Amino acid sequence: MGAAAALALTGCSEEVKRGWYPGTNETTNHSEVLTNLWVNSWIAALVIGLVAWAAMIWCMVAYRRRKNDQGFPKQTGYHMPLETMFTVIPLVLVFGLWGFTDRVQTEVDTPVDDSPLTVTVYGKQWAWDFNYEYEGQEAHYMGVQAQLDTDGNAGVQDTLPTLYLPVDVPVHFELKSRDVAHSFWIPQFLQKRDMLPGKTNHLYLTPQEEGRFDGKCAELCGEYHSEMLFNVEVVSEEEFKQQLDRMEPGLVGDEYNRNPNENPDGAREMEDDLQTPRGGGSH
Incomplete structure (x- = not known):
């Protein structure tokens, strides 16, 4: 019972509230914009990954080899709409990620002329x-x-x-x-x-x-x-x-x-x- 209570109380700690972040959004004046870029990039990657996994699973199920199938399945080549889609979508994603990253990097690296x-x-x-x-x-x-300190003593x-x-x-x-x-x-x-x-x-x-x-x-x-x-x-x-x-x-x-x-x-x-x-x- 005591162990369960201790585990529940740790969920209220400031470290747990931060989740995977190494600091809060107020550690520096750049923390929030950098965190947003990181999190949103992971969200975009997860969405793309889910779509890709779903497409692969659908192809494996829909076009699987049936019991009475003979020879190789029909091959499709030079499918222009499909090839265009496979070219345009990655380009949009890459340039979109580059645009957001460049905007954040420019903001973070802007010199502070009056820094004391x-x-x-x-x-x-x-x-x-x-x-x-x-x-x-x-x-x-x-x-x-x-x-x-190879012995793990405190104070190092x-x-x-x-x-x-x-x-x-x-x-x-x-x-x-x-x-x-x-x-x-x-x-x-x-x-x-x-x-x-x-x-x-x-x-x-x-x-x-x-x-x-x-x-x-x-x-x-x-x-x-x-x-x-x-x-x-x-x-x-x-x-x-x-x-x-x-x-x-x-x-x-x-x-x-x-x-x-x-x-x-x-x-x-x-x-x-x-x-x-x-x-x-x-x-």
Whole structure:
């Protein structure tokens, strides 16, 4: 009886109400439009799938081989209306999906010219550096990746690099790599973008929900790729300013980059230079 009651109560939790979504529709200013595109694309795919399955089943039943049938069934070729339908309908579907996707992508990727906060994120094997430029103040955090806890002990997440963001403040992310290809991904924000050596990619969003979120690298980047995690703390603007005051002033730039073809062990040398043991910390 108690187990049944507990199961019923879990249906009222906020996580269950979200269903399959990794976040609510208010996580960022783009969450709702991205969720709608995803859900409606799945609905369209399901409808097309049901129609295709129904047509296949109907053909298998209606044109099945009867007991007294001899030889092969009559073949039909060059049926222009049928061939035209099989060409036009897929084209309409593909261009329709492309149109909706392009509209959403254009909206999401539109630059925010008056964003008061620019965060330059450097991905590196296997951690993250964060540069903050906010209303004339510059600060940085250089992360050293925490080791995986193979025993499953609690507290490992607290040692990860933390990205702080102010709620309801537009953020311009500049995404770079110090060594190999990485990918900046906050699943609950429903957006991710590649980080490529020698190239700067951009991401624009406004966090709209305070709380802690998970971040990770979504591009296989080497031996400790699975450890390349970080925390995201969306806090009030006042608390964000306090966090900036606690960080190292100034910015860290491309001087810490390395060429993996010339120096494949550069990531570990970087850690030695920082003189920070694996397990978390900043420089």
